[in-house]
Amino acid sequence: MAREIGDVILKMEGISLSFGGVKALTNISFDVREHEIRSIIGPNGAGKSSMLNVINGVYHPQEGQVTFRGEVRRDMEPHKAAKQGIARTFQNIALFKGMSVIDNIMTGRNLKMKCNVFHHALHWGKARAEEIEHRKKVEEVIDFLEIQNIRKTPVGRLPYGLQKRVELGRALAAEPSMMLLDEPMAGMNVEEKQDMCRFILDVNDQFGTTIVLIEHDMGVVMDISDRVVVLDYGKKIGDGEPDEVKNNPDVIAAYLGTSH
Amino acid sequence: MSDPRGQAELNTFPRLLMQHAQQRPTRPAMREKEYGIWQTYSWAEVAQNVRAIACGLAELGFKRGDRLGIIGDNRPRLYWSVAACQCLGGIPVMMYQDAVAEEMAYVLQDAEIKFAVVEDQEQVDKMLEIREQCPLLEHVIYDDSRGMRHYADTFLLGLDELQSMGTAHDKSQPDFLDGEISKGGPDDVSVMLYTSGTTGKPKGVCQTHDAFIQSAKGGCQFDKLTENEDILSYLPMAWVGDHLFSYAQAMVSGFTINCPESGETVMTDLREIGPTYYFAPPRVFENLLTTVLIRMEDASWLKRKIFAFAMDVAKRCGGEILDGKPVSSSDRFQYWLSNLLILGPLKNVLGFSRIRVAYTAGAAIGPDLFRFYRSIGINLKQLYGQTETCAYVCLQPDGQIKLDSVGKPAPGVEVKLAENGEILVKGPMLLKAYYKRPDATAESINEDGYFLTGDAGFFDEDGHLKIIDRAKDVGKLNSGSIFAPNYIENKLKFFQHVKEAVAFGNERDYVTAFINIDLEAVGNYVERRGLAYSGYTDLAAQPMVLQLIKECVEEINAQLAADPMMADSQIKRFLILHKELDADDGELTRTRKVRRKFVSERYAVLIDALYSGKSEQHIETDVKYEDGRQGKVSADLKIEEAKTFAPQAAKTAA
Numbered sequence: 052m053a054r055e056i057g058d059v060i061l062k063m064e065g066i067s068l069s070f071g072g073v074k075a076l077t078n079i080s081f082d083v084r085e086h087e088i089r090s091i092i093g094p095n096g097a098g099k100s101s102m103l104n105v106i107n108g109v110y111h112p113q114e115g116q117v118t119f120r121g122e123v124r125r126d127m128e129p130h131k132a133a134k135q136g137i138a139r140t141f142q143n144i145a146l147f148k149g150m151s152v153i154d155n156i157m158t159g160r161n162l163k164m165k166c167n168v169f170h171h172a173l174h175w176g177k178a179r180a181e182e183i184e185h186r187k188k189v190e191e192v193i194d195f196l197e198i199q200n201i202r203k204t205p206v207g208r209l210p211y212g213l214q215k216r217v218e219l220g221r222a223l224a225a226e227p228s229m230m231l232l233d234e235p236m237a238g239m240n241v242e243e244k245q246d247m248c249r250f251i252l253d254v255n256d257q258f259g260t261t262i263v264l265i266e267h268d269m270g271v272v273m274d275i276s277d278r279v280v281v282l283d284y285g286k287k288i289g290d291g292e293p294d295e296v297k298n299n300p301d302v303i304a305a306y307l308g309t310s311h
Numbered sequence: 312m313s314d315p316r317g318q319a320e321l322n323t324f325p326r327l328l329m330q331h332a333q334q335r336p337t338r339p340a341m342r343e344k345e346y347g348i349w350q351t352y353s354w355a356e357v358a359q360n361v362r363a364i365a366c367g368l369a370e371l372g373f374k375r376g377d378r379l380g381i382i383g384d385n386r387p388r389l390y391w392s393v394a395a396c397q398c399l400g401g402i403p404v405m406m407y408q409d410a411v412a413e414e415m416a417y418v419l420q421d422a423e424i425k426f427a428v429v430e431d432q433e434q435v436d437k438m439l440e441i442r443e444q445c446p447l448l449e450h451v452i453y454d455d456s457r458g459m460r461h462y463a464d465t466f467l468l469g470l471d472e473l474q475s476m477g478t479a480h481d482k483s484q485p486d487f488l489d490g491e492i493s494k495g496g497p498d499d500v501s502v503m504l505y506t507s508g509t510t511g512k513p514k515g516v517c518q519t520h521d522a523f524i525q526s527a528k529g530g531c532q533f534d535k536l537t538e539n540e541d542i543l544s545y546l547p548m549a550w551v552g553d554h555l556f557s558y559a560q561a562m563v564s565g566f567t568i569n570c571p572e573s574g575e576t577v578m579t580d581l582r583e584i585g586p587t588y589y590f591a592p593p594r595v596f597e598n599l600l601t602t603v604l605i606r607m608e609d610a611s612w613l614k615r616k617i618f619a620f621a622m623d624v625a626k627r628c629g630g631e632i633l634d635g636k637p638v639s640s641s642d643r644f645q646y647w648l649s650n651l652l653i654l655g656p657l658k659n660v661l662g663f664s665r666i667r668v669a670y671t672a673g674a675a676i677g678p679d680l681f682r683f684y685r686s687i688g689i690n691l692k693q694l695y696g697q698t699e700t701c702a703y704v705c706l707q708p709d710g711q712i713k714l715d716s717v718g719k720p721a722p723g724v725e726v727k728l729a730e731n732g733e734i735l736v737k738g739p740m741l742l743k744a745y746y747k748r749p750d751a752t753a754e755s756i757n758e759d760g761y762f763l764t765g766d767a768g769f770f771d772e773d774g775h776l777k778i779i780d781r782a783k784d785v786g787k788l789n790s791g792s793i794f795a796p797n798y799i800e801n802k803l804k805f806f807q808h809v810k811e812a813v814a815f816g817n818e819r820d821y822v823t824a825f826i827n828i829d830l831e832a833v834g835n836y837v838e839r840r841g842l843a844y845s846g847y848t849d850l851a852a853q854p855m856v857l858q859l860i861k862e863c864v865e866e867i868n869a870q871l872a873a874d875p876m877m878a879d880s881q882i883k884r885f886l887i888l889h890k891e892l893d894a895d896d897g898e899l900t901r902t903r904k905v906r907r908k909f910v911s912e913r914y915a916v917l918i919d920a921l922y923s924g925k926s927e928q929h930i931e932t933d934v935k936y937e938d939g940r941q942g943k944v945s946a947d948l949k950i951e952e953a954k955t956f957a958p959q960a961a962k963t964a965a
Binding site for chain 2 (some may be wrong): 186187190191193194197199200202203253256257
């Protein structure tokens with residue numbers, strides 16, 4: 052592969068997060084390097100989604116610090132994360148069901164719109180030129196994800212696999228430097244999974260986007276990830292390249308159970 | 312040859328193209344939807360691009376007579392590559408884009424292809440896969456550069472780079488290409504199209520400039536096509552029909568070709584373009600109608616009523632109005648009203664509002680289907696032809712449409728029947744030869760210069776040609792009358808409940824048939840009547856289903872009885888097969904045609920039972936599942952007798 056993995060751009064240090072008495076994450080540290088595909092795996096309830104939420108600032112950890120592109124802070128704010136080029140998708144699709152595919156992807160351009168609301172409402176002056184430019188970008192995403200045939204279909208009418216693809220499209224439309232994907236392949240059949248893998252690899256390859264991914268399908272994770280971090284009961288039990296992680300006895304125990 | 316530059320006569324495609332670029336430089340020649348917007352290329356731009364591609368190819372070392380492989384969806388630049396190749400005196404060879412690498416290797420080897428222009432990464436990967444088997448292949452040029460960043464092979468070149476090479480070349484030697492174009496003559500081979508190869512290996516059919524230009528001219532004249540037509544080019548470029556409609560006829564008349572965005576968007580694109588001239592195989596028309604009917608079922612009560620009214624009116628007089636026949640003024644008024652309320656909007660939804668001429672061919676079209684489109688005011692017609700005749704033998708003239716004929720011989724075409732009923736044709740559109748197959752050429756063209764189509768048919772009283780079957784499948788019943796299995800099977804297959812049928816009767820006393828029911832349609836039918844079933848085999852054995860199919864068979868018998876030549880072919884006994892005929896089991900070809908011989912050997916017990924008067928037969932069959940496992944299906948099949956009718960009138964076949 053031509054893309055070169057760069058320096059560490061995101062560093063999580065000693066992150067602990069609890070909801071009342073429930074400890075979701077305990078003292079977790081790991082880093083993400085530029086242009087890599089980094090997976091977070093672990094059994095149900097291990098704290099994977101919480102981890103993503105900490106990265107883009109939906110949850111605020113009680114302890115630890117997040118360093119993103121040299122900026123150190125206790126916690127992120129979602130809108131700052133978005134401004135700094137972090138986009139994400141959700142485990143339970145969070146699209147606007149009644150809106151068309153184009154309009155949904157267009158919402159991903161929201162932060163890039165410069166004109167004020169009056170110009171936009173009247174579709175006048177600069178707003179017009181701006182919309183054309185954004186629409187072009189959206190069309191490029193549509194072309195990239197090969198969803199031309201559904202561009203005007205309301206999202207609610209699409210099958211699940213395609214909705215997932217549209218959600219990826221919306222994240223892509225923001226032209227992020229880092230994407231957080233929460234189970235992008237959950238509930239898909241083999242063929243849909245293959246397509247999604249292809250798109251993730253293409254995004255990573257063509258745009259150099261750094262990808263942080265939560266996924267349950269071990270085959271997929273081991274195939275496409277550069278490095279994997281393993282969580283279990285809110286603790287980190289493994290971290291490294293796929294082969295390393297696969298042979299880690301703690302990871303095997305967490306997934307297969309231990310004999311007592 | 313008084314004209315030194317050879318441009319006076321427009322007898323090759325490059326000359327036609329250059330003439331359009333001069334005569335109508337700003338008229339749209341092609342449109343393509345890109346990033347959601349239709350982009351237009353004028354004739355002048357097309358000519359410019361074709362020149363660039365041609366010069367680029369010449370720079371790479373493309374010589375006169377070389378073959379250029381072209382693989383991909385209907386993209387403007389692929390059509391331009393066809394023209395560019397012809398400018399250089401080369402022969403374009405289009406291949407089916409969905410063929411697997413192995414099948415492409417065969418054509419690449421057979422046509423000794425050195426240069427190929429392919430659409431995208433997918434096709435490039437296929438070329439790389441078969442590179443070892445095709446040592447002659449020197450250059451592969453790709454249109455879409457997406458995903459091609461990591462391909463460093465010098466064997467590959469982007470079409471963009473080729474075009475800029477060509478543009479520079481054309482600037483420095485502007486006379487070069489004009490010189491090449493003037494070297495071409497009407498008798499040069501303009502294109503090689505491969506036959507589908509249902510019988511043996513595919514053969515390359517060599518067609519000259521003259522053959523395609525004559526066929527295109529004839530067709531344009533016949534349907535009065537002008538430069539104002541719009542056509543949607545969505546059928547494979549490797550298919551003769553697309554080459555005739557989207558390339559030859561556009562080059563002759565100067566009309567506009569529209570390329571859809573992708574295979575899945577064809578329906579949307581069709582609606583946006585609203586073509587005036589349209590071609591589709593019967594299954595496309597059938598799918599469209601099904602979609603409409605399904606959506607109508609979900610409509611409100613009032614809408615359904617209005618729809619039913621409009622359909623009734625259309626059925627009663629729509630076809631006659633279209634044919635310009637006399638119709639009462641009350642019917643005319645009702646039709647006008649239906650058109651306003653239902654038919655017009657319906658045509659608009661389908662993208663058929665502007666259609667002047669629509670054609671269908673390739674398979675038999677069901678009479679109800681055909682009548683439906685004509686009744687709503689779409690001038691749908693049938694044509695008959697094959698790769699070897701530039702898809703141009705018979706056309707249905709406006710106003711003289713017969714449901715079961717393919718029309719009259721096209722202008723300039725001579726059709727005659729051999730003694731066994733085989734259709735023989737002669738005219739300017741005949742192939743020059745099969746590539747490197749003089750034996751096959753000699754076999755298919757007789758000493759009088761007629762091409763043997765291999766189809767059997769006859770002319771009716773008005774001089775319209777009726778196709779009944781492949782000549783080799785036509786047999787005789789013991790009574791001596793003609794037995795055309797395909798003709799009978801097609802009639803059966805027009806029922807939505809029948810998916811496949813196989814008729815027997817050659818050298819027998821009467822006709823019998825195997826029937827495959829359509830799981831979805833029949834399943835739906837029994838479910839609505841409250842019957843549960845567990846699968847195909849179970850459904851096929853239900854008495855209710857047997858009764859349903861029996862009614863279909865008897866309806867066919869009534870129709871056959873009315874036709875003096877076919878009255879003896881009524882189906883006396885039939886059975887419903889316990890499994891679907893399947894290509895994986897070798898019963899069908901990959902294009903879903905029944906392999907008659909194989910089926911009759913495999914199910915010999917059943918055929919014996921049909922002719923022995925038994926009412927039930929046990930059968931056990933091996934089946935292959937999609938994942939490669941083997942299994943067995945067994946059943947006791949009921950054999951049904953169907954009512955037959957006395958031949959109508961005393962008319963006997965002359």
